[in-house]
Amino acid sequence: MYIKTLLIASFLLFLGGNYLTAQEFEYIGAAKCKMCHNKPATGAQYKQWAETKHAKAMESLKGDEVNNPKCLKCHSTAGSVNEDLIATLTVSEGVSCETCHGPGSGYKSNTIMKDRDKALAMGMIMPTEKLCLECHNDQSPHYKGFNYSEYLVQISHPIPPAE
Ligand code: HEC
Ligand code: HEC
Ligand code: HEC
Numbered sequence: 001m002y003i004k005t006l007l008i009a010s011f012l013l014f015l016g017g018n019y020l021t022a023q024e025f026e027y028i029g030a031a032k033c034k035m036c037h038n039k040p041a042t043g044a045q046y047k048q049w050a051e052t053k054h055a056k057a058m059e060s061l062k063g064d065e066v067n068n069p070k071c072l073k074c075h076s077t078a079g080s081v082n083e084d085l086i087a088t089l090t091v092s093e094g095v096s097c098e099t100c101h102g103p104g105s106g107y108k109s110n111t112i113m114k115d116r117d118k119a120l121a122m123g124m125i126m127p128t129e130k131l132c133l134e135c136h137n138d139q140s141p142h143y144k145g146f147n148y149s150e151y152l153v154q155i156s157h158p159i160p161p162a163e
């Protein structure tokens, strides 16, 4: 009897675990973020990002390199994530918002975005140095070293303080 209960319990646990992993968020692409994040008054994060090397990372790849998974894993968000989770993200947008902030399908609505805890629960990420180091390391053929605070300034796109 005890064994039977234990078996049922572990089966339910198994189902529960599967249910959780099935709840995965999808990549929607920078154009979707742009709809809300391109107003000068709130920091125009899209424009700020579009001017960085991240947005132009695919332009550095020549010829067959644009199809080489070994280059794409660092030069393109779309080339570095599970294909099944790509909704409207394109390879050409390079290292885009969702590499650093997580797939946006769950947190993209205004009500969720305004509440940091809700956004974090729906897949949003606020990145730290650890994430940068996944690409800024000596596996990159053109590695120039990495200083977090100096590099952070170059890609910064803050929300200006309210007046
Ligand atoms: C429907 C409008 C909307 C869309 C679409 C949207 N956001 Fe937001 N986002 C907001 C609002 C509103 C805030 C809150 C701004 C504030 O706190 O002043 C916000 C805040 C954020 C923050 C800061 C969170 C914090 O707690 O500091 C990040 C990061 C962010 N958005 C990333 C993204 C990314 C990446 C996308 C695209 C995948 C996206 N957003 C799409 C409206 C949107
Ligand atoms: C998915 C991989 C990836 C991640 C994660 C990543 N980067 Fe990058 N980063 C790149 C690539 C690729 C380039 C070069 C793009 C090019 O020139 O083709 C780059 C270039 C840069 C540059 C310009 C360097 C130069 O040579 O002028 C800065 C600054 C930078 N990244 C900062 C950061 C910071 C800060 C983080 C973390 C918050 C970060 N990156 C996370 C891939 C990444
Ligand atoms: C481990 C991640 C990673 C891989 C793999 C990678 N790159 Fe990069 N690449 C970067 C980063 C990060 C930079 C920015 C340079 C820096 O700041 O270190 C960069 C910069 C470049 C640049 C610009 C060079 C310059 O002087 O700024 C070219 C060109 C480039 N990569 C081509 C490639 C090619 C081709 C491949 C595949 C064979 C490749 N990369 C694989 C991360 C990577």
Ligand code: HEC
Binding pocket: 030, 033, 034, 037, 045, 046, 047, 049, 050, 054, 095, 096, 097, 098, 099, 100, 101, 127, 128, 155, 157, 158, 159, 160
């Ligand atoms: C290479 C990584 C990277 C990319 C790409 C990136 N961000 Fe960020 N973002 C960050 C980091 C790191 C911070 C937090 C900086 C800090 O420490 O204040 C941040 C902060 C933010 C904030 C909050 C700013 C604040 O002052 O609270 C918003 C909003 C945001 N990002 C939106 C976006 C959008 C939209 C895109 C694409 C158009 C994008 N980010 C692309 C790394 C990135």
